[in-house]
Amino acid sequence: MITNPEVSTLRSTWLMPSEAYTSAQWYDREQRDLFGRTWVFVASIEELAQPGDFVTTTIGNEPVVVVRDKQGALRAFSNVCPHRGITLLEGCGNTAKGVVCPYHHWNFALNGELRSVPQPEQFPELDKEAFGLYPLPLAEWGASVFVNLSEGPEPFEDWMGAFPASLGAHDPSRLVEVAHRQRVVESNWKFLVENTIEVYHLFYLHRTTQDQYQNHLFDNWFDGWHWSSYTPLYPERSFNEEESNIEWDAVTLPPWLGDREKGGIYVHLIFPNMVLFITSRVFRIMTLIPEGPHRCRIDLRTRAMPGTDPSLFDDEVNETFEEDVMACERMQRGVRSSRFAVRTLAKDHERPIGIFQSKLLAAMAAE
Ligand code: FES
Ligand SMILES: [Fe+2]
Secondary structure, eight states: OOOOOOGGGSOOSOOOOTHHHHOHHHHHHHHHHTTTTSEEEEEEGGGGOSTTEEEEEEETTEEEEEEEOTTSOEEEEEOBOTTTOOBOOOSEEEOTTOEEOTTTOOEEOTTSOEEEOSSGGGOTTOOGGGGSOOEEOEEEETTEEEEEOSSSOOOHHHHHTTGGGGGTTOOGGGSEEEEEEEEEESSOHHHHHHHHHOOGGGGTTTTTTSTTBOGGGOEEEEETTEEEEEEEBOTTOOTHHHHOSOOGGGSOOOTTOOHHHHTEEEEEEETTTEEEEEOSSOEEEEEEEEOSTTOEEEEEEEEEOTTOOGGGGTTOOOHHHHHHHHHHHHHHHHTTOTTOOOOOOOTTTTHHHHHHHHHHHHHHHOO
């Protein structure tokens, strides 16, 4: 099990060697030792509404499927056929009748049991109970589904710890998913995390796109593994002014929000790769899925009040996001330089980066 190091014991200096962003060996180790044993976001609850609904993904090196079974329970399995190892399902959809392997048609129930094997006389010794789908720990929180690849992981509630209180009155489970996009970025996933948790660049890279926020009042804190922040808007400004080209007046304000939620932006990191951007009208979930040392896939979901017209988000252009992508892709190119190493960080504004790196190294080093 991985143990969370206390923030007070952590150094806030840059701890990562360049290889952490460039080398295949580091990438493999991270896939195995980090993503192989933390809780990882895999889907939103809307994708798994009906019995038989399924979503496939890959965590670390493991193909994973999450399915809602006949009784309505969510289950996660290794998405690998116990016969010869072919991946069973692809993409997402509904498989209400169970799962039939495309290769030799072994047939599995939605609870993972092996139901039948064609030409059973070919397998006279087969113990069907030993050939069910391999189950994986699953948890549900805030309309999101998480999976953990390790055996007997820390319970999800313990993993989240005090973090949920940092959302204030924001409640993603009372909102619905209105947009879901993916995009490949030519950057190591950690650059995108580190870009999210430092405030220094907001004054400069985003000087025209994020000037509605009082960045000098940026407040941030760690709850266990996870990081949170809050930045108030200028009193006469509204978050939606430069956020993107959405017609924000058509997106209803959740009536349960208080003045703090309406008057600022929350940005959070659920360790290691799930970022939340929460403004008064939308709750965004950005997951950074590693796809090699130099590349990651951004999975971006937007939740808003039920009844919000999803087409409002069809042609969204978010300049802040484009600025961040540009910076991370250029850091990825720069980090290959043999002449460069990070030697200093801003003592407050970039401090979360050092703490994130400490936690990441501790998680990877755990037994
Ligand atoms: S590999 Fe699945 S039935 Fe043979
Ligand atoms: Fe940014």
